[in-house]
Amino acid sequence: MKNTRITLLSLAVLCLAGYSQTGGRPADVKALKDNEARWNQEYAAKDLDKIVAHYADNAVLMATGFPSTSGRDEIRKLLKTMVDDPALSLKFQASRVEVSSSGDLGYTQGTYQLTMTDPSSKQVIHDHGSYVTAYRKQPDGSWKAVADIATSEAPPPANK
Numbered sequence: 671m672k673n674t675r676i677t678l679l680s681l682a683v684l685c686l687a688g689y690s691q692t693g694g695r696p697a698d699v700k701a702l703k704d705n706e707a708r709w710n711q712e713y714a715a716k717d718l719d720k721i722v723a724h725y726a727d728n729a730v731l732m733a734t735g736f737p738s739t740s741g742r743d744e745i746r747k748l749l750k751t752m753v754d755d756p757a758l759s760l761k762f763q764a765s766r767v768e769v770s771s772s773g774d775l776g777y778t779q780g781t782y783q784l785t786m787t788d789p790s791s792k793q794v795i796h797d798h799g800s801y802v803t804a805y806r807k808q809p810d811g812s813w814k815a816v817a818d819i820a821t822s823e824a825p826p827p828a829n830k
Contacts, residue, residue, distance in 0.1 A: 695769040695776075698813075702767050702776050702805060705813050713760045716753045722746045726806060726814035734799065734822035752786060757794045759785040762801060776805045776813065782820060799823040 705724070712720040722742060725731070731739045731748065739748050752758055764780035784797040801820040805813040 695771070695773050698769040698773055698776060698807070699767050702769070702778055702813055703764065705805075706762065706764055706778060706803075710761055713758075716758065718746070718750055718753045721749055721753065724815050725818070726808075726816045729815055730817050732817075732819045734797075734820065751789075755787050757785055757787045759783075774807045776807070778803050778805070797822050797824050 709721065709724050712724075722745060725742050725745050727742050728740070729742060729745060731745050736748060739745050752760075760782065762780055762782035764778040766779040767776070769776035779800070779802045781800050782798065784799075786795060786797075787793070788795045799820055799822040801818070803815050803819070804817040806816045808814055
């Protein structure tokens, strides 16, 4: 929990400091864009192992309609139910990519489109919204998501 708070605090500082996607770290910005392009391909292929590999061991995933999930193993359990859904389609596109001047923290912000089967109604639903994913650069130079937060922009279903 302490590492999560530190990471989220670091992300807030990064955002407030206003580091630019064009300032000083274009290779890291490109690496994050390429990382998310691969991640989209892996969702299209429904490759659970590769999808989960984008998360750090202590990552946090928060998405509308799901409980906040911490740790790669718990994230795997949640994502397995999504990947097993024949209707699943997830596409996301960053409109902003920023990296700290130190090059060890970065984030992407953008929009997503999701199609999946609602676990309650068993009906296929179409959702869209926005997301922010915070990344930490790993010792091997790869980027792993440490906080992945999505929020739906679709109106809630009408009460019947």
